[in-house]
Amino acid sequence: xxxxxxxxxxxxxxxxxxxxxxxxxxxxxxxxxxxxxxxxxxxxxxxxxxxxxxxxxxxxxxxxxxxxxxxxxxxxxxxxxxxxxxxxxxxxxxxxxxxxxxxxxxxxxxxxxxxxxxxxxxxxxxxxxxxxxxxxxxxxxxxxxxxxxxxxxxxxxxxxxxxxxxxxxxxxxxxxxxxxxxxxxxxxxxxxxxxxxxxxxxxxxxxxxxxxxxxxxxxxxxxxxxxxxxxxxxxxxxxxxxxxxxxxxxxxxxxxxxxxxxxxxxxxxxxxxxxxxxxxxxxxxxxxxxxxxxxxxxxxxxxxxxxxxxxxxxxxxxxxxxxxxxxxxxxxxxxxxxxxxxxxxxxxxxxxxxxxxxxxxxxxxxxxxxxxxxxxxxxxxxxxxxxxxxxxxxxxxxxxxxxxxxxxxxxxxxxxxxxxxxxxxxxxxxxxxxxxxxxxxxxxxxxxxxxxxxxxxxxxx
Amino acid sequence: xxxxxxxxxxxxxxxxxxxxxxxxxxxxxxxxxxxxxxxxxxxxxxxxxxxxxxxxxxxxxxxxxxxxxxxxxxxxxxxxxxxxxxxxxxxxxxxxxxxxxxxxxxxxxxxxxxxxxxxxxxxxxxxxxxxxxxxxxxxxxxxxxxxxxxxxxxxxxxxxxxxxxxxxxxxxxxxxxxxxxxxxxxxxxxxxxxxxxxxxxxxxxxxxxxxxxxxxxxxxxxxxxxxxxxxxxxxxxxxxxxxxxxxxxxxxxxxxxxxxxxxxxxxxxxxxxxxxxxxxxxxxxxxxxxxxxxxxxxxxxxxxxxxxxxxxxxxxxxxxxxxxxxxxxxxxxxxxxxxxxxxxxxxxxxxxxxxxxxxxxxxxxxxxxxxxxxxxxxxxxxxxxxxxxxxxxxxxxxxxxxxxxxxxxxxxxxxxxxxxxxxxxxxxxxxxxxxxxxxxxxxxxxxxxxxxxxxxxxxxx
Numbered sequence: 001x002x003x004x005x006x007x008x009x010x011x012x013x014x015x016x017x018x019x020x021x022x023x024x025x026x027x028x029x030x031x032x033x034x035x036x037x038x039x040x041x042x043x044x045x046x047x048x049x050x051x052x053x054x055x056x057x058x059x060x061x062x063x064x065x066x067x068x069x070x071x072x073x074x075x076x077x078x079x080x081x082x083x084x085x086x087x088x089x090x091x092x093x094x095x096x097x098x099x100x101x102x103x104x105x106x107x108x109x110x111x112x113x114x115x116x117x118x119x120x121x122x123x124x125x126x127x128x129x130x131x132x133x134x135x136x137x138x139x140x141x142x143x144x145x146x147x148x149x150x151x152x153x154x155x156x157x158x159x160x161x162x163x164x165x166x167x168x169x170x171x172x173x174x175x176x177x178x179x180x181x182x183x184x185x186x187x188x189x190x191x192x193x194x195x196x197x198x199x200x201x202x203x204x205x206x207x208x209x210x211x212x213x214x215x216x217x218x219x220x221x222x223x224x225x226x227x228x229x230x231x232x233x234x235x236x237x238x239x240x241x242x243x244x245x246x247x248x249x250x251x252x253x254x255x256x257x258x259x260x261x262x263x264x265x266x267x268x269x270x271x272x273x274x275x276x277x278x279x280x281x282x283x284x285x286x287x288x289x290x291x292x293x294x295x296x297x298x299x300x301x302x303x304x305x306x307x308x309x310x311x312x313x314x315x316x317x318x319x320x321x322x323x324x325x326x327x328x329x330x331x332x333x334x335x336x337x338x339x340x341x342x343x344x345x346x347x348x349x350x351x352x353x354x355x356x357x358x359x360x361x362x363x364x365x366x367x368x369x370x371x372x373x374x375x376x377x378x379x380x381x382x383x384x385x386x387x388x389x390x391x392x393x394x395x396x397x398x399x400x401x402x403x404x405x406x407x408x409x410x411x412x413x414x415x416x417x418x419x420x421x422x423x424x425x426x427x428x429x430x431x432x433x434x435x436x437x438x439x440x441x442x443x444x445x446x447x448x449x450x451x452x453x454x455x456x457x458x459x460x461x
Numbered sequence: 462x463x464x465x466x467x468x469x470x471x472x473x474x475x476x477x478x479x480x481x482x483x484x485x486x487x488x489x490x491x492x493x494x495x496x497x498x499x500x501x502x503x504x505x506x507x508x509x510x511x512x513x514x515x516x517x518x519x520x521x522x523x524x525x526x527x528x529x530x531x532x533x534x535x536x537x538x539x540x541x542x543x544x545x546x547x548x549x550x551x552x553x554x555x556x557x558x559x560x561x562x563x564x565x566x567x568x569x570x571x572x573x574x575x576x577x578x579x580x581x582x583x584x585x586x587x588x589x590x591x592x593x594x595x596x597x598x599x600x601x602x603x604x605x606x607x608x609x610x611x612x613x614x615x616x617x618x619x620x621x622x623x624x625x626x627x628x629x630x631x632x633x634x635x636x637x638x639x640x641x642x643x644x645x646x647x648x649x650x651x652x653x654x655x656x657x658x659x660x661x662x663x664x665x666x667x668x669x670x671x672x673x674x675x676x677x678x679x680x681x682x683x684x685x686x687x688x689x690x691x692x693x694x695x696x697x698x699x700x701x702x703x704x705x706x707x708x709x710x711x712x713x714x715x716x717x718x719x720x721x722x723x724x725x726x727x728x729x730x731x732x733x734x735x736x737x738x739x740x741x742x743x744x745x746x747x748x749x750x751x752x753x754x755x756x757x758x759x760x761x762x763x764x765x766x767x768x769x770x771x772x773x774x775x776x777x778x779x780x781x782x783x784x785x786x787x788x789x790x791x792x793x794x795x796x797x798x799x800x801x802x803x804x805x806x807x808x809x810x811x812x813x814x815x816x817x818x819x820x821x822x823x824x825x826x827x828x829x830x831x832x833x834x835x836x837x838x839x840x841x842x843x844x845x846x847x848x849x850x851x852x853x854x855x856x857x858x859x860x861x862x863x864x865x866x867x868x869x870x871x872x873x874x875x876x877x878x879x880x881x882x883x884x885x886x887x888x889x890x891x892x893x894x895x896x897x898x899x900x901x902x903x904x905x906x907x908x909x910x911x912x913x914x915x916x917x918x919x920x921x922x
Contacts, residue, residue, distance in 0.1 A: 042833060042835070042895065042900065044894065044895055044900075045835055045836075048835065048836060049835075053835070053836060053837065054836070055835070060835060062900075296888075296890060306893070307893060307900050308890065308891065308892070308900060308902075311900060311901060312905070315909070319917055324916075324917050325917060326917040326918060327917075327918055328888075329888045331890050332890035333890070334890040334892035335892050335894075336892045336893070336894040336897060337894055338894060338897070343894075343896075343897070345892055347890065347892065372503060372506065372523075374503070374506055374510075374514070374515035374516070374520035374521060375514060375515070376514065403864050403865065403868075403897060404868065406894070407864075407865065407867075407868030407869075407871065407872070408868075409892060410872050410892060411872050411874075413889055413890050413891065413892070414872045414875040414876050414889045415879065416890075417881075417885055417890065418876065418881050418885060420875070420878075420879050424878055427757075427789075427878050428871075428875045428878040429757060429792050429808065429874050429877075429878065430769065430795065430871050430874065431769065431796050431797045431806060431808065431867060431871060432767070432769045432796075432797070433505065433796075433797040433798055433799060433804075433867070434505055436799070436804070436867050439473070439768050439769060439772060440772060441769075444773070448776070451787075455785075456780055456785050456786060456788075457786055457787060
């Protein structure tokens with residue numbers, strides 16, 4: 001019997017769900033409501049649109065709306081906003097934002113894929129009225145920012161918040177010809193991602209490329225001239241003149257509709273989901289940036305606003321709705337960026353984070369050449385692995401360097417998923433080629449460094 | 462109490478052993494006999510010396526002899542050949558190849574690190590007397606080959622055998638200005654490393670770079686002119702004119718000394734070792750290309766002549782001799798090469814190999830972009846994963862593409878070491894960044910392809 005699946009939000013999570021349901025059940029009526037004109041969008045790509053690497057905003061959509069409609073048979077309604085949900089009648093009320101026309105639809109399954117929004121407007125309500133202040137949380141934001149900086153041509157830019165997107169947009173603005181300050185409240189860049197030791201190297205790298213990095217600076221306000229144009233940012237470390245500012249001080253999940261349907265909000269303030277990505281309300285799923293999931297290492301509840309997570313949750317939700325059981329074990333918060341050629345990657349728990357959680361932490365750090373000196377073009381790799389000294393269980397890894405830094409982190413991520421230990425680092429057969437890595441790969445060296453402290457072989461019971 | 466450790470062979474395995482013993486037991490007398498003037502050498506680097514990327518042969522030594530002697534306190538004797546061993550008196554007889562002087566030394570521990578030698582001279586004894594025919598199994602070979610081709614300047618080259626080194630030297634000779642034919646007895650390049658489907662892509666790649674690839678061609682002899690200079694190679698597919706030939710038709714372990722001491726030769730014809738890298742004779746260890754080890758996936762005995770394997774075996778032997786227990790679980794035969802910019806990597810069992818071993822094989826293959834199209838510079842990645850359809854257990858992987866191909870294979874290698882299954886591919890949290898990979902990484906896509914056939918979740922008992 002055919003059923004109706006209503007999906008609220010056409011981002012990666014929503015569209016992955018829709019596509020998966022249609023693949024398994026072409027007979028199901030799959031309706032997606034998306035309030036913007038963008039679907040299946042790559043928010044991670046927005047800094048590269050600002051930088052001009054991505055030529056058109058449209059290119060940041062993996063597939064265009066027509067593709068989902070014509071090739072996948074999805075009833076995709078862009079510029080449609082869901083205004084309310086009645087869980088008793090299982091009815092969604094929506095409005096067509098172009099025509100103002102309203103409508104209702106009943107659902108058998110509901111998928112909340114409403115994403116997240118910037119917290120900047122909570123902290124700094126004044127920025128809504130100041131010309132020259134931007135957030136970068138959707139494609140249109142990137143469009144506006146690029147237009148604005150191209151119109152200005154050059155000047156002073158301040159990026160508030162040194163998260164992934166903050167650093168990426170700082171690079172983009174620098175390459176557009178702006179003098180850029182990154183202002184961060186914490187005492188390091190990437191405070192949620194990296195331990196301070198590795199963050200320090202990233203800071204030096206940014207500075208060596210002309211970015212001013214201001215740490216431990218709390219932003220207190222934004223100042224405009226009489227025409228409402230930005231003149232600068234007030235911080236407790238002084239006033240920063242700026243022609244343009246990008247505020248990346250975190251996001252929060254859009255849980256309003258989920259709450260309307262009675263779905264439980266988890267301890268992370270995102271929508272609680274189980275391993276099927278189902279919420280506390282039967283038949284209602286939540287995927288992507290709005291949803292809470294499980295930390296693969298700690299098994300704690302975690303909120304991971306990453307595209308990888310959204311895609312997998314969508315696949316799993318769609319599979320379950322489509323009638324086959326699929327599970328999502330969760331995220332290790334594996335993530336990466338690249339700033340001025342330096343790849344930064346991390347997975348699992350950081351050293352400081354693991355200590356706070358009460359682990360008896362052991363961490364090893366090393367520097368290595370990216371390949372044998374005789375091959376030339378050698379870069380320096382930083383690699384750090386974090387483990388539980390009591391059990392030898394791996395907890396996380398962080399790396400800096402070339403592309404290989406990212407992949408070593410992924411190797412550790414695979415070991416985390418298998419609940420691997422420090423002794424697996426030596427025993428894993430990492431390949432070697434003079435073009436690609438040193439014969440004693442940093443992964444193996446990290447294993448030896450652990451073994452020096454925890455013993456060459458796992459403790460016998 | 463101090464002991465004497467005699468190590469025969471100063472390659473990566475021998476020197477890793479020596480260094481490790483000295484680190485744990487600086488009081489031990491560690492003597493290394495090496496018949497050449499090279500130690501701790503990177504044989505994998507020889508094609509890059511021929512190509513001129515590595516400038517000097519000396520650069521292919523990770524450390525110079527003086528470093529081991531002065532900094533590590535190793536009694537390293539280069540140009541010393543061990544002629545015999547008396548296991549009863551635990552005595553080694555050696556000769557100084559420079560002076561002809563002979564000597565004896567008693568050992569408490571003996572390490573056989575005698576490496577391997579080319580089989581070319583067994584198959585084609587005539588090549589010893591033909592000018593212009595080379596093997597590439599030691600540093601001096603690379604020196605001679607480079608001198609010869611630089612003297613010739615240009616001409617026709619034939620590489621007999623399309624293994625890793627064969628393809629790498631083919632590229633080197635092409636870049637030196639030679640017209641190169643690679644002649645291979647099997648019907649594909651890299652017959653021991655790749656399945657035919659991926660090998661086909663490598664063949665097309667070689668041909669697109671001007672290399673003639675002749676498959677299924679058995680070499681029957683080498684022809685010289687009246688001056689003893691090579692004129693060509695006779696094959697059952699015709700005569701191949703050549704000014705220079707490089708013969709890479711396999712190597713065999715140098716087991717003579719191991720046999721003299723009574724060490725058991727394994728079914729692979731290399732020296733049998735246990736997980737401590739000890740031979741069947743107590744106190745006698747074997748490491749590197751002379752030694753047999755265990756296949757991480759099949760648990761069968763395997764002979765793996767790779768630098769990675771040699772280094773790890775040396776570390777483990779040295780640790781055990783130094784008084785701490787260490788184990789080496791074995792190799793997955795993870796290996797990689799790069800030819801004309803195409804990275805080729807593999808681990809574990811290939812599809813054909815796994816079938817021959819009686820597995821109920823399931824393999825998934827895919828092509829993927831290396832990153833989102835909007836980032837530009839997109840390359841095509843080939844990725845293939847092999848598993849056991851009965852259990853879902855991963856068996857191996859092969860990949861072609863950029864550097865990431867190598868690393869995806871290493872991720873699979875980590876899962877192999879942890880006895881992972883196809884369901885781990887989806888659950889492993891592979892990171893994503895637009896510069897580095899597609900958001901649906903080929904590893905995750907491979908997981909989905911397996912799940913389509915084997916079920917979305919592991920079978921319940």
